[in-house]
Amino acid sequence: MTREAYRRLLDATLLHLEGLKDLGVTHVPVRPESLAALQSVSPPRTTPPQRTQSTTPSATPSTTPSAARAARPAPTVEDPAPEPLPVPPRPTLFVSPPLSLGERIAALAALKTRALACTRCPALVASRKHVVFGTGNPQAQILFVGEAPGAEEDQLGQPFVGAAGELLTRILTAMELGRDQVYIANVLKCRPDTPGQLSGNRKPTHAEMGTCLPYLQEQIEIIRPAVLVALGGSAIEGLLGRSPGYVTQIRGKWLDFHGIPIMPTFHPAYLLRTQSALDKRRVWEDMLAVMERLGLPVSARQRGYFSKAA
Numbered sequence: 001m002t003r004e005a006y007r008r009l010l011d012a013t014l015l016h017l018e019g020l021k022d023l024g025v026t027h028v029p030v031r032p033e034s035l036a037a038l039q040s041v042s043p044p045r046t047t048p049p050q051r052t053q054s055t056t057p058s059a060t061p062s063t064t065p066s067a068a069r070a071a072r073p074a075p076t077v078e079d080p081a082p083e084p085l086p087v088p089p090r091p092t093l094f095v096s097p098p099l100s101l102g103e104r105i106a107a108l109a110a111l112k113t114r115a116l117a118c119t120r121c122p123a124l125v126a127s128r129k130h131v132v133f134g135t136g137n138p139q140a141q142i143l144f145v146g147e148a149p150g151a152e153e154d155q156l157g158q159p160f161v162g163a164a165g166e167l168l169t170r171i172l173t174a175m176e177l178g179r180d181q182v183y184i185a186n187v188l189k190c191r192p193d194t195p196g197q198l199s200g201n202r203k204p205t206h207a208e209m210g211t212c213l214p215y216l217q218e219q220i221e222i223i224r225p226a227v228l229v230a231l232g233g234s235a236i237e238g239l240l241g242r243s244p245g246y247v248t249q250i251r252g253k254w255l256d257f258h259g260i261p262i263m264p265t266f267h268p269a270y271l272l273r274t275q276s277a278l279d280k281r282r283v284w285e286d287m288l289a290v291m292e293r294l295g296l297p298v299s300a301r302q303r304g305y306f307s308k309a310a
């Protein structure tokens, strides 16, 4: 790795860690294998010191941010052209033991308090009515992930209310589950602002979702669901940190979030918009796959839903 690439990786990592710190994250667990991989990346050699040995910097990834910045070699004319910015490491989750119910309730309440006071996105803070944290069972096996609050969610402070929320409730009822048995949250906790618009919602940007993702990561870390269901392309993008392509092509195929399986499927609002019987059936097939993965009983009646729509 060149000195410039190393410096840019260090910058990106520090920026990421400082962002987590701003959100109140105090610990970032690291798997032993990740630590070993980090340690194998040695800082590039600088030009041998001209004066004394003490001027040679040592900028390993474990150095404190201020010390690392101080140790960063100054750019010189010999530096090669910058390389593409390496992707900063994402935090390793789920290394601590699962929490008890009481601990989960307390941890979620503390996290919610932090989220309600969050001001990291000034434009969204200025326009939001509520921070929509998430709701449901702290011991849920399934965590449904949406993209961001819409106008009704912003008004009420609850995720998935309104017509799309009612459809999600109907899907859950068909699975013989109640909303109190699952957990429902969005990647973005504040409604995307819509300057100049009197109605309608806007898709969250990649940057907005990346800024807010640590809250969802902590929710997942606390709840430890067995399965995530990502509703719509933006939710999938927010979870994975990259564009997933067309939902039509990836739905129904298991993805991974730090070892937790993700079932990608269509957003209920999309089903309401298109009224496509085929897509409704696809969502149901995805929910059957979730039930099977969790070992939930699937009756012949449930298996036969939408069979006439084929």
Ligand code: SF4
Pocket (backbone or CB within 6 Å): 115, 118, 119, 120, 121, 122, 124, 125, 131, 188, 189, 190, 211, 212
């Ligand atoms: S969207 Fe998330 S990160 Fe941005 S202000 Fe709201 S809670 Fe904070």
